[in-house]
Amino acid sequence: MSDTDKAEKISPPCLSFLTNQNGGKTVENNVALELRNVCKYFGEVIANKNVDLTVRKGEILAILGENGSGKTTLMNMISGIYFPDEGEIIIDGEPVVIRSPKDAFRYKIGMIHQHFKLVDVFSAGENIVLGNSEDGKFRMKEVNARVMEIAEKYGFHVDVKKKIYEMSVSEKQTVEIIKVLYRGADILILDEPTAVLTPQETERLFAVLRRMRDDGKSIIIITHKLHEVLSLSDRVSVLRKGEYIATVETANTTESELTEMMVGKKISLNIDRSEPKDVQERLVVSALNCNTREGVKVLDNVSFTARAGEILGIAGIAGSGQRELLEAIAGLQHLESGEIIYHDPKTGEAVNLRDKTPLQIRELGVRLSFVPEDRLGMGLVGNMDIVDNMMLRSYRKGKSAFLDRKNPQDLADRIIEELEVVTPGSHTPVRRLSGGNVQKVLVGREISLAPTVLMAAYPVRGLDINSSYTIYNLLNSQKENGVAVIFVGEDLDVLLELCDRILVIGGGKITGIVDARTITKEEVGLLMTKTSSMNEEKEAEDHA
Amino acid sequence: MHKIERPMRDPLFHISKRDDMSWKKRFLLRGGVILFSFLFTGILSWILIGVDPFTFIGKLFEGTFGTSRRIWLLLRNLAILLCIALALAPAFKMRFWNIGAEGQVLMGGLATAICMYYLGDKLPEPVVWLFMVVAGILAGALWAVIPAICKAYWNTNETLFTLMMNYVAIQLVSFFTNVWVKDGSGVLKNATHLNGIKLPELGNPYLLTLLVAVLLTVGMFIYLKYSKHGYELSVVGESENTARYIGINVKKVIIRTMALSGAICGITGVLLVGAINGSVTTATVGGQGFTGIIVSWLGKFNPGFMVLTSFLVIFLDRGTGQLNLTNNAFPAIVTGIVIFFIIGCEFFISYRLKFRKKKKQEGEVLQTEDAPAAEQTEEAKERNLLQKIGDGAKNCVLTAARGVKKGALFIGNQTAKAFRKGKDLFKKKPKEKAEETQTEKEEEDV
Numbered sequence: 001m002s003d004t005d006k007a008e009k010i011s012p013p014c015l016s017f018l019t020n021q022n023g024g025k026t027v028e029n030n031v032a033l034e035l036r037n038v039c040k041y042f043g044e045v046i047a048n049k050n051v052d053l054t055v056r057k058g059e060i061l062a063i064l065g066e067n068g069s070g071k072t073t074l075m076n077m078i079s080g081i082y083f084p085d086e087g088e089i090i091i092d093g094e095p096v097v098i099r100s101p102k103d104a105f106r107y108k109i110g111m112i113h114q115h116f117k118l119v120d121v122f123s124a125g126e127n128i129v130l131g132n133s134e135d136g137k138f139r140m141k142e143v144n145a146r147v148m149e150i151a152e153k154y155g156f157h158v159d160v161k162k163k164i165y166e167m168s169v170s171e172k173q174t175v176e177i178i179k180v181l182y183r184g185a186d187i188l189i190l191d192e193p194t195a196v197l198t199p200q201e202t203e204r205l206f207a208v209l210r211r212m213r214d215d216g217k218s219i220i221i222i223t224h225k226l227h228e229v230l231s232l233s234d235r236v237s238v239l240r241k242g243e244y245i246a247t248v249e250t251a252n253t254t255e256s257e258l259t260e261m262m263v264g265k266k267i268s269l270n271i272d273r274s275e276p277k278d279v280q281e282r283l284v285v286s287a288l289n290c291n292t293r294e295g296v297k298v299l300d301n302v303s304f305t306a307r308a309g310e311i312l313g314i315a316g317i318a319g320s321g322q323r324e325l326l327e328a329i330a331g332l333q334h335l336e337s338g339e340i341i342y343h344d345p346k347t348g349e350a351v352n353l354r355d356k357t358p359l360q361i362r363e364l365g366v367r368l369s370f371v372p373e374d375r376l377g378m379g380l381v382g383n384m385d386i387v388d389n390m391m392l393r394s395y396r397k398g399k400s401a402f403l404d405r406k407n408p409q410d411l412a413d414r415i416i417e418e419l420e421v422v423t424p425g426s427h428t429p430v431r432r433l434s435g436g437n438v439q440k441v442l443v444g445r446e447i448s449l450a451p452t453v454l455m456a457a458y459p460v461r462g463l464d465i466n467s468s469y470t471i472y473n474l475l476n477s478q479k480e481n482g483v484a485v486i487f488v489g490e491d492l493d494v495l496l497e498l499c500d501r502i503l504v505i506g507g508g509k510i511t512g513i514v515d516a517r518t519i520t521k522e523e524v525g526l527l528m529t530k531t532s533s534m535n536e537e538k539e540a541e542d543h544a
Numbered sequence: 545m546h547k548i549e550r551p552m553r554d555p556l557f558h559i560s561k562r563d564d565m566s567w568k569k570r571f572l573l574r575g576g577v578i579l580f581s582f583l584f585t586g587i588l589s590w591i592l593i594g595v596d597p598f599t600f601i602g603k604l605f606e607g608t609f610g611t612s613r614r615i616w617l618l619l620r621n622l623a624i625l626l627c628i629a630l631a632l633a634p635a636f637k638m639r640f641w642n643i644g645a646e647g648q649v650l651m652g653g654l655a656t657a658i659c660m661y662y663l664g665d666k667l668p669e670p671v672v673w674l675f676m677v678v679a680g681i682l683a684g685a686l687w688a689v690i691p692a693i694c695k696a697y698w699n700t701n702e703t704l705f706t707l708m709m710n711y712v713a714i715q716l717v718s719f720f721t722n723v724w725v726k727d728g729s730g731v732l733k734n735a736t737h738l739n740g741i742k743l744p745e746l747g748n749p750y751l752l753t754l755l756v757a758v759l760l761t762v763g764m765f766i767y768l769k770y771s772k773h774g775y776e777l778s779v780v781g782e783s784e785n786t787a788r789y790i791g792i793n794v795k796k797v798i799i800r801t802m803a804l805s806g807a808i809c810g811i812t813g814v815l816l817v818g819a820i821n822g823s824v825t826t827a828t829v830g831g832q833g834f835t836g837i838i839v840s841w842l843g844k845f846n847p848g849f850m851v852l853t854s855f856l857v858i859f860l861d862r863g864t865g866q867l868n869l870t871n872n873a874f875p876a877i878v879t880g881i882v883i884f885f886i887i888g889c890e891f892f893i894s895y896r897l898k899f900r901k902k903k904k905q906e907g908e909v910l911q912t913e914d915a916p917a918a919e920q921t922e923e924a925k926e927r928n929l930l931q932k933i934g935d936g937a938k939n940c941v942l943t944a945a946r947g948v949k950k951g952a953l954f955i956g957n958q959t960a961k962a963f964r965k966g967k968d969l970f971k972k973k974p975k976e977k978a979e980e981t982q983t984e985k986e987e988e989d990v
Contacts, residue, residue, distance in 0.1 A: 043560075083558045085560065330789070358788070358789065359791030360791075378785040378786050378789050379789065380786070381778075381779055381783055384778070384779075391775070392790045393790060395772055395775055401772060402772065403772055
């Protein structure tokens with residue numbers, strides 16, 4: 001690095017310092033946390049580059065950015081999980097070094113991770129006090145009293161004696177938030193807190209967050225959902241490809257402006273949904289029952305029909321049986337009872353797919369493609385290159401004991417070209433590709449099999465906006481080609497825009513199959529929680 | 545607001561992932577590390593056993609390549625170790641931790657010996673050879689398939705299982721030796737007990753072993769890279785879920801791969817007993833079943849690399865053997881250190897350490913930013929203090945170095961003088977003595 005480069009790198013914080021000085025002392029005092037010039041690299045990947053960020057006291061700051069734009073990495077540096085390669089973190093006007101989550105707590109920073117870090121067999125209270133013995137003594141009563149005090153102050157609903165494994169996702173999240181508050185955090189970081197919540201739970205969470213803001217806490221919320229940003233935050237900071245773009249006042253911005261900042265160019269966010277044509281029954285599922293190995297019921301009397309030329313959406317809180325349902329159809333789950341009848345479009349014959357292995361299903365001539373939720377753990381092999389991953393579906397062809405890599409090579413080249421996969425070449429291990437490109441490789445391979453049924457579980461999870469719309473368009477074109485598409489999604493807005501019918505699943509039961517063109521988001525949200533535990537209904541009553 | 549304890553300084557270093565190195569750079573790094581480790585062990589040998597580094601490295605080469613017999617022994621040991629490592633490669637690639645090669649080889653050897661003992665005097669020798677090979681392969685495969693079946697059907701822990709099978713194999717060999725050897729010596733002799741059967745020598749007693757190893761290396765390379773079986777086993781190894789998803793019969797692949805692994809171990813046993821030793825003892829394999837694990841791992845399950853890694857291990861083994869030490873722990877120490885260096889090198893290939901930056905420049909910036917007045921931040925003070933301490937330490941070291949230099953010169957001069965005087969005592973020639981004193985004076989003047 002040349003000297004001029006260094007000089008350039010050092011200058012921005014100097015400037016920001018000067019502007020702060022001019023702004024007067026009140027502004028300076030109001031700043032809870034400031035990042036200057038923070039950089040983080042993972043090998044040649046730039047996760048964060050020269051990020052400057054200011055969080056004031058008593059505000060909700062939204063960090064907006066597409067997946068892979070470095071939001072979580074940045075927050076992990078504040079909370080002591082990663083250590084920045086360059087730059088400094090300033091808390092209350094003093095530069096600090098945060099080496100571990102413990103340090104972060106000393107500076108009153110608390111992070112609520114996307115994946116909860118709770119001990120299942122402990123109660124809420126025990127989890128909250130875990131690792132936080134101030135004077136070495138453990139008085140559960142006092143702890144519980146303090147927890148209740150915090151809960152009352154901000155309007156949480158929590159049962160301190162309830163065990164974590166008995167809790168719903170939103171209850172677990174509440175415990176995580178209280179845990180952080182209990183330790184006295186003044187700066188709270190929430191990583192995609194709404195990803196696992198229903199619309200109703202989201203509203204409740206937002207109310208709590210607003211109350212905390214009014215209490216003078218600083219709240220940083222990471223999200224890529226624009227409407228949430230607009231309804232909740234005071235200011236928005238946008239990151240793109242690891243770089244800091246700008247911070248704007250939420251009141252002075254619009255959804256399209258934010259999108260442009262996020263993506264770097266203007267894009268239209270519309271899905272062209274065509275009317276289903278030539279609809280016919282393709283897959284009739286009736287009375288499926290499925291248990292886990294431990295004997296817990298995950299699918300309870302599930303029946304539905306997937307039709308050719310139509311997209312059937314599946315909505316539900318994460319872990320309500322969506323994965324098991326698709327895996328059951330793909331021949332990967334053992335079923336207690338029920339039938340899966342496939343109607344062959346050519347012969348019109350009906351075949352029962354129950355208790356068939358994936359190989360047997362294939363040998364029956366059923367062209368069933370499946371894009372599983374776990375892309376690198378199930379759909380693809382991370383350490384293999386694109387060609388070898390193409391081969392997963394086709395390597396058995398022919399009687400030779402040796403592999404034919406020529407056809408997979410052609411297919412890989414075609415997919416890279418047609419779906420615009422960004423990769424150094426067809427011999428790059430897929431784990432090195434970004435999430436969107438991994439998904440393009442997987443979806444491309446599954447579509448190349450010319451399926452009659454295409455199942456996709458969370459196909460846009462972790463993808464940027466452009467890649468997401470590429471996938472939506474691919475699903476749409478499959479539907480127009482007369483494929484029966486089953487789409488498991490988490491974003492209700494997208495489900496309502498993309499699908500023809502929506503099947504709502506709650507606790508392994510179907511709680512409704514509705515017309516996506518007429519139903520509202522709130523109605524779907526209500527169906528999602530319909531069979532959830534009685535507690536929540538009670539809670540809602542208490543609330544009212 | 546709340547009082548915050550003073551922050552700690554940056555950590556001394558932190559670890560971050562490195563970009564992919566070019567293969568050239570990697571090759572150079574690995575080569576350099578191996579050279580360095582030789583030098584290091586050389587110095588260690590100087591300290592521990594009094595052999596200076598150059599003699600040490602010379603001995604390593606002499607011990608390995610010194611005579612044509614030594615080269616043949618090198619090739620023989622290399623071939624055996626390589627065969628075992630090759631046998632382990634498919635199992636490891638499938639993430640089946642087969643640490644039972646020791647037992648599988650021994651079972652192959654035992655089966656061979658059984659054929660030699662019971663059939664050697666009844667059938668013509670070539671037919672016995674055939675029986676030996678088939679029985680050895682089957683016995684090795686059987687020893688590997690038993691844990692594989694248990695793993696596939698009941699998900700037992702293959703590490704413990706294969707390890708325990710080693711001990712069973714050793715005890716079986718011990719049992720048969722006791723049954724066969726009636727004179728109580730416990731030594732099974734080829735000529736007296738095993739009917740003098742030996743696999744054919746192709747001009748050299750070790751050539752057959754070498755040929756088998758070459759064939760296995762090429763075969764295994766093709767099997768792993770270009771065959772459908774090889775592809776299936778690596779998918780199973782990478783992710784069983786993916787394997788199930790595309791309809792691979794995981795149980796079948798596990799059992800099949802382990803049968804192959806055991807069969808190659810069995811072949812190695814046939815070679816050891818039938819061609820090299822001519823007999824079987826509990827120490828026939830001598831821990832090579834475990835060394836093979838290291839070779840296989842270091843070679844990243846690539847047969848080509850495994851040739852190099854097994855060469856390295858055997859080279860060290862043969863070379864240090866040449867030192868004729870009474871202390872036989874030293875060769876093991878050397879091998880351990882070299883392997884340690886190589887493994888360390890792999891870490892630095894994929895990660896780099898980032899050390900704390902010298903804060904001088906940043907410190908200046910900080911001062912202009914945070915403390916424009918004379919008041920210095922505590923951190924800057926601390927840094928100054930540290931710098932002072934650092935300077936002090938530097939001075940100390942420099943002074944000490946100067947002192948040592950002076951002292952050394954002084955001692956040197958004194959000994960030189962004493963030496964000369966001593967010489968004089970022997971010579972005792974008054975004339976020269978006078979001259980000496982003169983030169984001494986001159987020297988002192990200088």
